Amino acid sequence: VRRAFRRTYDVTDLAMGAADVLRSNDIGTMVTAAPALYPHMWSWDAAFISIGLAHLGVDRAGQEIRTLLAAQWADGMIPHIVYGDRGGYFPGPGRWGTAELSASAPQAPLTSGICQPPVHAIAVGRILEVARRGSAEDRAAGEQLVRDSWDALYRWHAWLSQYRDPDGTGLIAVVHGWESGMDNSPRWDQPYTAVVPGPDLPPYVRLDRELVRDGAERPTDLEYDRYLWLIEEMRRASYDPVKVYDTCSFLVADVFVSAIFAVASDVLADLGEEFGQPAAHVAELRTWAARSRAAVAASCHPETGLARDFDRRTGQWIDVETLAGFAPLICGGLDADAERALLATLHGPRWAGHPELVAKVPPTVSPDSAGFKSREYWRGPQWPVVSWLFGWAHARHGHTAAAATLRTETLKLVGDGAFSEYYEPVTGEALGSRMQSWTAAVILDWCT
Template sequence: MTSVLEPALRSPAADPDAALRRDAAHVLFSNWTGAATVPSRTLYPHQWSWDSAFIAIGLRHLSPRRAQRELETLLGAQWGDGRVPHIVFNRSVPLDAYFPSPDFWRSSSAGAACGAPADIETSGIVQPPVHALAAWKVHLADPAESRRRGFLRRMYPRLAAWHRWLASSRDLGGGGLTAIVHPWEPGLDNSPVWDTALARIEPAPPASFRRADLDHSAAADRPTDLDYGRYVRLAATYRDHGYDDAVTPHAFALEDPGFNALLIASEHALADIAEEAGADPAPHRERAAAATTALVARLWSAESGVFLARDLVTGEAVRTYSVSGLTPLIVPGLPDDVVRALVGTAHGEHFGLGRAHLVPSYDLTGPVFDANRYWRGPSWFNTAWLVHRGLALHGQAEAADRLRAQVLADARATGFAEYVEPWSGQGRGIRRFSWTAALALDLLRQPGDTRDAGFPRRNGQGEPRR
């Protein structure tokens, strides 16, 4: 039987990145559970939604079949209403290994009316919808095997239902964009972008929960106890209203540019999936175009030169520079003036692209910048990968190549750290982190590798080429 590691071990001796490729493959192999890949064996011992999408993008270079399995396992826990939960719990993991644990979320009972699976425990919130994009890239890694297994034919209705739920149940602002209702949903958990909205939330009593994350990471690197108490309160309120957005009194509801940009990029990919699966791609392309128009109209700030989140409770834009505001670079068809401004902002004082390591998660000049505390300043590999893809998409080849080289160098130097301190490049958080290894593998692809497809290219007139 062929090992998933074998392609990495067979890399030519002349390949200067052979050791990095081998080590990245070993991280993914060691974090594989038999059905999915955990982000880490310590801090994150279950399956996470957007982690698995990024992991599949890297796994396709080692084993397209295993990459398919990664996404199939995640989508196998999809709720009847279409949502893809942000955690799929492994029942063999002790309850005290992670909090909030299955007995907090109580998905199979509290979420029953929304179609939560009866035999799989999950969380009730979601994460950014990278999945259609990942599925399309996985298919392209081995189209013959994908077709033989009916991979996209099976994935398409699930992914279409996921996108429908986001576009309907979560259009809380009524403007054609998807809202987040918990800081964990956009993936930038304790970003300063959420500070003002979180200040409205009465935290859960400290004695009502125990933080398992501090067993594995320094408190100075993680969200504060006060923030955690607010996270718990928001999740409990959603749970106690049956995870139903129509009846939950969301005190925290924002339109996040990064979340919506990933939905648009995935909607483009879903159009390609539909065509491959024998369905009509036109509705997906139309929805992507409409969402792009809404994204620019509602969240673009020409004054700031970046996309800004919108607080739906107050109706106000959150005037904070965050990597989420650069992520829309991955959207095909952005107006050229918006692209130019985003690229300028990325290279400017707020993010220091080309001077700082990777792409800082928060404004380097911001009043609450913290170089070490989770999403309040450190640079992350997955958001750097997204910005790299956006730069490449919009013809910024030199900047994209520099960022690619830095991602690989930092992944190598830090042992695939969860994130890095943006000025020193020192690894922070967990080591041997799965999406860091997976995205390093993706950036190690050979020139001309067709598995790099999945983002539309732009032609000389600035329009995406299909």
């Protein structure tokens, strides 16, 4: 029996609820990604969280970015987790061992040894916009943040270009599904078959299973074995980015990360021009942006029009239909007809406009696709944070009406005030963690 979905929301109430979530997850210099399930700082979460924080105080938003950048590795990588001083998450810093094994990793704070999608320049740009709507102090704080973070963000983009696209193809590779941010997406099923955990995989105990009762909402144990085995491989390469690229059994050019890299490089170049940063660095960012934008467009399947990942180990395109296929809508680069067609597909009856959905929010996998699992993490549920990213990109590329629809439909979805990590698309049930910080942050941005 389908539960009646009658969710009404009040924008002021939602904004107040979102602000409460951010405040209560704030442990001082970091807002943890979620209260119990993720009690540390995650890289791309921190970027979205800082956008939400900007509405509570530009200084506090800047502090979040500064906390993250203080953990940047000497070679330029921004790590995917910055550990706070609480435990409570597996794998913790001991499992990674980055401070002992890597020459580039900081001794403090402790971090993981991989990265996440480069949305940070987008966040700094958005914080500046919010700051410029505020007081003279807000404005000054926003501008100071750009000056203080620009070079670190440039070095981060340079790291991605040098170590994750060494041949200059425009597609940025990931060495772990976690780096995509879409951990167990069906995009990774094929490449993960080549990740074969050895008998010497050290034993471990999952903590997430105790916090999310319904195991069907989280990745499986086999998936976790593979996730952990990749960490062993990287430990053996001492997290040297060249060795990892050459030896790791998972190496996939990620079209969604590449699209984010393209548009974020443009945002960073714009900021660099405005704030008088070195012209040579700005020019490099423009080159990377153009190259990645073209590569994302060139990856599109000739019939479906969806962009595709490329398995660098097997030399094969990955023909799996997921939300990541709409990557060209994040970075642009298609001709006008193709862009309109892709936009229509995203909002049409196979995706966000699917007649079974309670809110017209893009699901991570189409309900019409064989791989659709309505409750399982990145295999079907709707993620408000991803919806915000598409909305931001729509607005940037002039698709104003589509941006407005994503906003109202996502607000409807989260109208229960749980600020969940993800939602069941057919019933609207809140899934995963409640009081998830990045969900609250993007809702606050949309409601303010």
